[in-house]
Amino acid sequence: xxxxxxxxxxxxxxxxxxxxxxxxxxxxxxxxxxxxxxxxxxxxxxxxxxxxxxxxxxxxxxxxxxxxxxxxxxxxxxxxxxxxxxxxxxxxxxxxxxxxxxxxxxxxxxxxxxxxxxxxxxxxxxxxxxxxxxxxxxxxxxxxxxxxxxxxxxxxxxxxxx
Numbered sequence: 001x002x003x004x005x006x007x008x009x010x011x012x013x014x015x016x017x018x019x020x021x022x023x024x025x026x027x028x029x030x031x032x033x034x035x036x037x038x039x040x041x042x043x044x045x046x047x048x049x050x051x052x053x054x055x056x057x058x059x060x061x062x063x064x065x066x067x068x069x070x071x072x073x074x075x076x077x078x079x080x081x082x083x084x085x086x087x088x089x090x091x092x093x094x095x096x097x098x099x100x101x102x103x104x105x106x107x108x109x110x111x112x113x114x115x116x117x118x119x120x121x122x123x124x125x126x127x128x129x130x131x132x133x134x135x136x137x138x139x140x141x142x143x144x145x146x147x148x149x150x151x152x153x154x155x156x157x158x159x160x161x162x
Contacts, residue, residue, distance in 0.1 A: 003042065003045075004043070004044040004045075004074070004077075004078055005044070005047060005072045005074045005076065005077045005078070006032070006035075006044055006045065006046045006047065006077075006078050007047050007049055007065060007068055007069060007072075007077060007078070007080075008029035008046060008047070008048045008050075008051075008079075008080045009051075009052065009054070009065060009079060009080065009081045009089075010026040010050050010051045010053060010080075010081075011026070011081050011083065011086075011106070012082055012083065012106050012107065013030060013104075013106040013109065013120075014029055014030050014051070014109070014110065015109040015111075016109065026051045026052060026053060027051075029046055029048055030110040030111065031110075031121060032046040034110065034117070034121055035121070035125075038118075047072070049065055050064070052082070053082055053084075054081060054082025054083065054086065054105075055085060057085055057088075059092075062092040062093075063092075065079070065089060065092075065093070066092060069093065069099060070096065075098060075099055075100055075133075076128045076129065077099055077101045077102070077128070078101075078102050078103075078104065078121075078125065078128050079101065079103045080103075080104060080105055080121075081104070081105050083105045083106070083107060083139065083151055083158075084153070086105060086137060086139075086151070087137065087146050087149060087150060087151065089103065090103050090135045090136075091147070093135045094146070096135070097133070098133060099133060100128050100131050100133055101128075101134070101136065102131070102136045102137070102138050102143075103124075103135070103137050103138070103146075104121060104124035104138040105120065105139070119141070120139060123138040123139075123141060123142075123143070131143070139157075140158050144158060147161075148161050
């Protein structure tokens with residue numbers, strides 16, 4: 001991989017805390033800053049498509065993500081996405097020829113100490129370079145086929161679908 005296209009859609013990984021409102025809002029994409037800070041040895045560009053919590057995503061949003069990927073000239077695509085509906089989006093992206101697509105996110109905002117964001121991004125970067133064409137999910141230190149994974153909200157982790 002010489003070039004990585006990063007599609008950002010929002011989700012917890014990009015959330016920021018607003019004291020005045022006592023709530024979280026999706027802020028600017030964090031991944032470009034993270035990859036730069038880590039000194040990665042490849043070129044990348046960040047393409048913001050959405051800035052939403054994944055529970056608020058619509059079918060039209062998923063079509064917009066798919067269209068954005070189709071328009072990219074590069075094979076390797078990493079998507080930052082909210083974890084609640086990551087599997088649904090991954091399934092919509094199936095069948096994009098000539099692309100290796102890996103979705104990742106975080107269970108805690110990237111700006112928080114101890115967030116899983118950097119670890120998940122690292123796993124996703126490794127996965128997108130080593131997997132063949134198709135759509136994958138990188139979460140909790142594993143690479144998942146979207147057909148066979150689900151988010152266990154109670155345990156706050158991804159696991160094999162029953």
